[in-house]
Amino acid sequence: MTEQPFPTEPPKDSDSDALLVQRAVAGDQHAYGLLVVKYQRRIQRLIGRMVRDVDLVEDIAQETFIRAYRALHQFRGDAQFYTWLYRIAINTAKKFLGDLQRDRTVFGTDFKLDSEKDETYSPRNEPTTLETPESVLAAKEIAAAVNAALAALPEDLRQALTLREIEGLNYEEIADMMNCPIGTVRSRIFRAREAVSAKVKPMLEKQTDKRW
């Protein structure tokens, strides 16, 4: 299996990650839980490129976070936390897949290696197995609601949020591009998030009667 390339999405927020790691190492498991919430979808998406079975994806993701938790004291902070976590995820997935290869009954359905070489591969186009129709529908509805809420945003709010979430620019860079103070950037991003959250949160709470 060829190695996954380094992540191209730069979450330039290593300072808060480092602070959360510090708290987690000091024994605050809740701080680590916040890191899990932050990165679980990204890690699952990464693993999903290697494994099609959604249950297996979650198992590998869980094992990734457990391994990272056990090795947290080794995280020096000289690299971004996500980069470090990314490596653990890749290695964990490889180990899982190596173990699965020994079981020929699951070889053909539980993983595929083509996604690495297939440039047209997109998680959007690839249905995952073992997902219920309801969960697939719920995910699609949430994605549609987010996109609709983004489209309804004022241009300056949408631009600020897009520059932050998709381009990965920090507030200073966004302020330079939009020719406004950093405080204005911070406010615009917050207001954009709140506007979208107002549409999405009811759907999230409706789908599950349990708090995340």
Next chain:
Amino acid sequence: MNLLPENFERLSALTDGQLPEDEEVQTLDWLAHDEDAQSSWNTYHLLGEVMRSGVATCPDRDAAFMQRMNAALAKESIQPLQIDAIKNEAIQARPQDFSAIKGIKTPAANDAFIHWRWVGGLAALLAVVVVSWQGLSAGLDQGAAPQLAQVIVPTRQSVAALPLVVARDETPVMIRDPQLDAFLSAHKQFGGTSAFQKPSGFLSNAVFEGDAR
């Protein structure tokens, strides 16, 4: 429950890692204990993932995943940072600090290249081979049938009757055996020469010479 907008704005900045240091700790403390803050933390990150990937994950699967994670983490224990930091520092310091630690033998620079024990063993073996070769070669060169050395097996009586002469000087003490001295005197022609009848100086030094020599 703290629903002040400025708190959520700080949370939004924390999500981006753009919160000033003096506000980080307070916001994290609030986030650790406030359910609405945690809900917003989750939603902000979900929003970012949807924007980047175009897809969303199923909320109930997310919630189930977090429940399993929390259960798994509850079984884990993490070592305090201080202990590991100290251990790692000690491990890193050790290679450079040999000279300061008594009793620890600093390896020689060429230890990896020369195994001195092997050299000593080979040298001893070589000496034995050379001595044996000299003895055989001298006998063959003289064309005489090999003479069997008359071994006088010392009996207890003979040993007891023979006085032992002990060298008493600054050189290492050797207890002399007259029978050995007699044997050496009888076979003196074999001493001090190499297989090629040339003087082998170092071998002559290897025998203790008695008064008869």
